[in-house]
Amino acid sequence: MPRLEEHCWSCSCSPSVKTQELSSAGWIVCKTGEMMSIITSVLRHAYGSVHSLQSANLIRRGLVLFIVGVVLALVLNLLQIQRNVTLFPEEVLDMLFSSAWWIPLCCGTAAAVVGLLYPCLDHHLGEPHKFKREWASVMRCIAVFVGINHASAKLDFANNVQLSLTLAALSLGLWWTFDRSRSGFGLGLTTAFLATLIAQLLVYNGIYQYTSPDFLYVRSWLPCIFFSGGVTVGNIGRQLAMGSTEKPHKD
Numbered sequence: 001m002p003r004l005e006e007h008c009w010s011c012s013c014s015p016s017v018k019t020q021e022l023s024s025a026g027w028i029v030c031k032t033g034e035m036m037s038i039i040t041s042v043l044r045h046a047y048g049s050v051h052s053l054q055s056a057n058l059i060r061r062g063l064v065l066f067i068v069g070v071v072l073a074l075v076l077n078l079l080q081i082q083r084n085v086t087l088f089p090e091e092v093l094d095m096l097f098s099s100a101w102w103i104p105l106c107c108g109t110a111a112a113v114v115g116l117l118y119p120c121l122d123h124h125l126g127e128p129h130k131f132k133r134e135w136a137s138v139m140r141c142i143a144v145f146v147g148i149n150h151a152s153a154k155l156d157f158a159n160n161v162q163l164s165l166t167l168a169a170l171s172l173g174l175w176w177t178f179d180r181s182r183s184g185f186g187l188g189l190t191t192a193f194l195a196t197l198i199a200q201l202l203v204y205n206g207i208y209q210y211t212s213p214d215f216l217y218v219r220s221w222l223p224c225i226f227f228s229g230g231v232t233v234g235n236i237g238r239q240l241a242m243g244s245t246e247k248p249h250k251d
Contacts (some may be wrong), residue, residue, distance in 0.1 A: 001208045011184040012084075016065070024044060041091075046157075046183040056220075058116070058161055060113075061116065061237065061240045061241065062112040062116055063065065063112075064236075064240060065108075065111045065112040065114075065115035065116065065233065065236060065237055066108040066109065066111060066112040067108065068108075068115075068233070068236060069104075069108035069109070069111025069112065069233065070104040070105070070108040070111075070168055072107065072111070072142075072145075072229075072246060073103050073106075073107035073108065074104050075146070076146070078162075079101055079149065079150060079153050080149075080152075080153055082183070084130070089161055105235045110191075110195070114187065114191055114230050114232045114233045114234060114237070115234060115236055115237025115240070116237055117234075117237075118183065118184065118233075118234035118235075118237045119237055119238050119242075120236050120243035121183045121187060122181070122183055125182075125183055133242055134239075135238065135239060135240070137178060137235075138178075138235050138236055138239050140178070141174065141177075141178040141231070141232050141235050142236075143172075144174050144177070144178075144228075144230055144232075145174065145228050145229060145231075148167060148171060148174065148224070148225065148228050150169050151166075151167065151170070152167055152219075152221055152224075152225060160212065160214045160219060160220050160221065161214075161220065163221055164220040164221040164224065166227070167221045167224040168221075168224045169225045170224070170228070171224040171228040171231075172223045174228050174231060174232070175227075175228075175231050178231065178232075178235055179231050179234070179235065184231055184235075187230060187234060188227045188228075188230040188231045188234070189227065190230075191226055191227065191229070191230030192223040192224070192226040192227040192230065195223075195225070195226040195229075195230075196218065196222055196223045196226060197215075199218050199222060200216055200217050200218055203217035203218060204217055210222075218230060233243060
């Protein structure tokens with residue numbers, strides 16, 4: 001008889017125990033879901049913050065590169081015009097530095113694109129560029145680039161071939177001194193090719209002209225200027241990118 005009572009008692013209590021276990025499991029599942037939703041929202045917010053910071057940093061670097069390209073275009077194009085290397089129709093010239101208004105805008109846009117591409121290509125190739133990564137080196141690179149452009153307008157050679165070979169050697173020396181990367185050399189060549197092609201099309205359509213052209217419609221040394229300019233702007237872009245990545249570590 002006691003066995004039968006014990007059996008009945010255990011049978012009557014088992015549903016309540018199962019109900020308590022189910023309610024506990026449901027509470028755990030509910031709390032786990034709440035925690036997961038909180039973690040997901042925090043991660044989403046953090047990702048949005050990082051993405052917005054990266055976008056703002058990209059825009060800031062692009063703006064700085066655009067301004068650098070505009071300033072260099074105004075100064076260097078003024079030098080070319082004063083030495084009668086490039087000739088513009090009077091109606092095309094603008095009052096600002098006696099330069100066509102579209103040249104600084106185009107050079108600024110090109111500087112922003114090239115300067116942003118350099119660190120992106122370094123990251124894609126897995127080859128972070130760390131050779132002479134300080135602003136003093138970048139400023140020296142800019143000075144050498146201005147000197148090469150100045151030499152193209154000031155130096156007098158027996159023919160354009162000698163001048164082109166000299167500027168080519170100086171441009172390669174600029175790359176070797178301040179860059180020495182495969183990505184920098186490749187992007188410099190690409191920049192020189194595309195910029196020279198655009199210059200050929202502009203001269204062909206009568207937008208402006210070169211005195212004594214010896215490379216179709218332009219001077220044969222023009223690709224050297226574009227190559228050294230691409231390397232210079234690339235170094236500026238790399239330095240800006242390096243400064244933006246180092247700031248979080250300093251904080």
